[in-house]
Amino acid sequence: MADIKLTNLNKSYGAIHIIKDVNLDIKSGEFIVFVGPSGCGKSTLLRAISGLDSVTSGTLEIDHAVVNEVPPSKRGIAMVFQSYALYPHMSVFENIGFALENQGLSRAEIKKKVEAVGEMLQLTSYLTRLPKALSGGQRQRVAIGRAIVRGAKVFLFDEPLSNLDAALRVQMRMEIAKLKRDLPNTTMVYVTHDQVEAMTMADRIVVLKAGEVQQVGTPMELYERPNSVFVAGFIGSPKMNFITGVPAEKLKAKTIGVRPEHFEFSDGKTDVSGTLDYTEVLGSDSFLYVTTPSGMLTVRQPGRTEFKTGQKLNLKPLAQHVHRFGDDGLRLN
Numbered sequence: 060m061a062d063i064k065l066t067n068l069n070k071s072y073g074a075i076h077i078i079k080d081v082n083l084d085i086k087s088g089e090f091i092v093f094v095g096p097s098g099c100g101k102s103t104l105l106r107a108i109s110g111l112d113s114v115t116s117g118t119l120e121i122d123h124a125v126v127n128e129v130p131p132s133k134r135g136i137a138m139v140f141q142s143y144a145l146y147p148h149m150s151v152f153e154n155i156g157f158a159l160e161n162q163g164l165s166r167a168e169i170k171k172k173v174e175a176v177g178e179m180l181q182l183t184s185y186l187t188r189l190p191k192a193l194s195g196g197q198r199q200r201v202a203i204g205r206a207i208v209r210g211a212k213v214f215l216f217d218e219p220l221s222n223l224d225a226a227l228r229v230q231m232r233m234e235i236a237k238l239k240r241d242l243p244n245t246t247m248v249y250v251t252h253d254q255v256e257a258m259t260m261a262d263r264i265v266v267l268k269a270g271e272v273q274q275v276g277t278p279m280e281l282y283e284r285p286n287s288v289f290v291a292g293f294i295g296s297p298k299m300n301f302i303t304g305v306p307a308e309k310l311k312a313k314t315i316g317v318r319p320e321h322f323e324f325s326d327g328k329t330d331v332s333g334t335l336d337y338t339e340v341l342g343s344d345s346f347l348y349v350t351t352p353s354g355m356l357t358v359r360q361p362g363r364t365e366f367k368t369g370q371k372l373n374l375k376p377l378a379q380h381v382h383r384f385g386d387d388g389l390r391l392n
Contacts, residue, residue, distance in 0.1 A: 061087055061121055061122040061135065061212035061213050061246050062084070062085065062086060062087050062120070062121075062122060062123065062246070063083075063084075063085040063108065063119075063120065063121055063213065063246060063248070064083070064084050064085070064118075064119075064120040064123075065081050065082060065083040065084075065108075065117065065118075065119055065120075066082055066117055066118040066119075066120075067080050067081075067082060067116070067117040067118070068080070068081040068082070068083075068104075068107065068114055068116075068117035068118070068119060069081075069114065069115045069116045069117050070100075070103055070104075070107055070112065070113075070114055070115050070270075071115045076270065077100050077103050077270050078100050078103055078104055078107065078114075078115075078270045079269070079270040079271045080117070080271070081104065081117070081270075081271070081272055082272070083265065083272065083275065085246060085248065086246075087122075087244065087246055088243055088244050088245065088246060089246055089247070089262045089263065090239050090247045090249065090260060090261055090262045091246075091247070091248045091249065091261065091262065091263055091264075091265060092248075092249045092250075092251060092256070092257045092260060092261035092263075092264050092265070093105065093248065093249070093250045093251075093265050093267060094250075094251060094252065094254075094257045094264055094265070094266055094267070094293065094294075095252075095266060095267035095268055095273075095293070096252075096268070096293070097252070098269075099267040099268050099269060099270065100267055100269070100270040101250045101267050102217055102218070102250055103270075104267070105138075105215050105217055105248060105250050106217075107119065108121075108136070108213075108215060108248060109131055109134070109136055109138050109215050110126070110129065110130060110131035110134050110136075111131055111138075113127075114127055121134055121135065121136070121212075121213065122135070122212065134213070135211055135212040135213060136211055136212070136213040136214070136215055137205070137206030137207075137209050137211035137213070137214055137215070138206070138214075138215045138216075138217065139199075139202050139203055139206055139214065139215070139216045139217070139219050140202065140217055140219070141217055141218045141219060141221055141222060142222070143190070143198045143199060143201070143202045143222075144202065145190040145198060145201055145202060146190075147189065147190055147191060148189070149189070149190075150186065150187050150188060150189060151177070151182060151185050151186045151187070151188055151189075151190070151193070151201050151204075152173055152177075152186040152187065154190070154201055154204075154205060155173045155176055155177070155182075155186075155201060155204045155205050155208050156169045156170075156172070156173045156208065157205070158205060158208065158209050159172060159173070159208060159209075172208050173186070173204075173208060174186075176204045176207050176208045177204065179204075179207070179238075179241065180200045180201075180203065180204050180207075180234070180238075181200070182197070182200055182201065182204060185197060194227070195222060195223045195224070195227055196223060196227040196230060196231055199219055199220070199223065199231060200231075200234065202219070203219075203235070203238065207238075207242070211245070212245065212246065213245070213246045213247070213248070214245055214246070214247045214248070215247075215248050215249075216235075216247065216248070216249040216250065217250050218250055218251055218252070219231075219235075219249075220232070220251070220253070220256065221251075221252075221253070228253075228256075232255075232256060232259060232260060235249075235260060236259070236260055239260075249261070254293075254294065254295065254296040255296065257278065257294075258278045258282070258294075258295075259278075261277075261278055262277065263275060263276060263277055264276065264277070264278055264281055264294070266281065266289075266290050266293060266294065268289055273286070273287060273289055273290050274286045274287070274290045278294075281294045282294055282295055284390070285299075285316075285382065285390065286389065286390045287384070287388050287389050287390060288301065288314060288316070288384050288388040288389075289388065291316045291382060291384070292316075295318060297319050297346065297357045297359070298357075299316045299317065299318055299319075299382070300316065300317045300318070300319065300356045300357060301314050301315070301316055301353070301354075302314065302315050302316075302317065302331060302351075302353040302356070302376075303315075303353055304352060304353060305330055306330040306331055306353075306376075307383075309330065310381065310383055311383070311391075312383035312384055312385065312391055313384060313385050313386045314383075314384045314388075315376070315381050315382060315383055315384070316381070316382035316383075316384065317356075317376040317377075317380065317381055317382070318359075318380065319346065319357045319358055319359035320359040321376060321377045321380035321381075322356075322358045322374045322375065322376055322377070323374075323375050323377060324372060324373065324374065324375070325373040325374070325375045326373070327373065328373060329373040329374060329375050331351060331353075331356070331373075331374040331375070331376065332351065332371065332372065332373045332374065333349040333350045333351030333352075333356065333371070333372060333374070334349065334350050334369060334370070334371055334372070335347055335348070335349055335366050335367070335368055335369065335370045335371075335372055336348050336349065336350050336355070336368065337368065338364055338366070338368065340363055340364065342363075343361070343362070344359055344360065344361060344362070345359070345360045345361075345362065345363055345364035346358070346359055346360075347359075347360060347364060347366060347372070349372055349374065351374075356374070358372075358374065
């Protein structure tokens with residue numbers, strides 16, 4: 060078991076300040092996801108935890124011990140990279156067992172541990188294959204297997220699914236979630252730009268912007284009560300709609316936010332109206348893109364829509380689901 064604590068953590072490259080006074084407590088056994096736009100510092104923060112990057116100032120603790128000067132190999136962590144980082148000339152068995160050889164374990168012990176991990180990750184029938192003979196999802200499972208076999212206290216994942224196609228990403232999300240259930244005492248920190256990965260896998264999400272933590276909370280806390288326009292627009296897919304002008308002024312706000320599923324249609328005049336420009340029918344849902352004075356709004360409608368392109372629509376935000384933001388972009392209620 061391993062807690063992770065970041066206290067006033069900073070990372071700079073010369074005059075460029077990447078990570079800015081980050082304070083974060085990660086409880087042992089948690090699955091934490093770092094999200095944010097490109098360049099926000101999420102991968103740099105992960106590398107700082109791993110020890111691959113040094114910190115400029117502040118304190119980093121793992122399992123209640125300060126590890127600022129501790130090398131990566133001594134931190135009790137394992138990292139899973141986007142690129143898999145497998146040895147191409149080694150079999151699956153050899154890739155998974157390589158770290159154990161360096162630890163001086165006997166052949167019998169290595170065989171037992173590797174076969175156990177292979178069974179857990181459904182790789183038993185692939186143990187003699189080279190990486191080039193595996194699919195992307197299988198290669199990622201091998202990379203995860205290398206982390207598991209070491210018995211690491213902390214797993215760090217740096218966008219591990221970004222190289223996979225959509226179907227494989229769904230499969231691997233389920234496999235990583237199952238892995239977390241199988242290893243309940245292992246702390247996992249996961250970096251992604253994918254909203255679905257963050258919402259479906261995280262115990263808590265850390266939203267970063269320009270090297271600063273914007274909000275930390277469970278997926279539904281961030282979805283239902285974002286503390287700023289930035290977080291509201293970043294969490295959720297499709298993203299939240301933002302409306303200014305008269306509809307916001309009536310609610311004493313600079314901006315109001317409404318999720319696509321929180322509109323209803325009205326036959327009468329409303330404060331939010333526009334023209335249907337485009338429709339995406341996905342079977343279970345339809346997404347309507349409506350041009351209004353506040354810009355393009357996205358509206359989710361269950362099932363197949365009957366509205367036609369060019370039709371004028373009167374939209375009414377559901378009052379209990381309206382988010383109010385002030386001039387500074389922060390939540391008002």
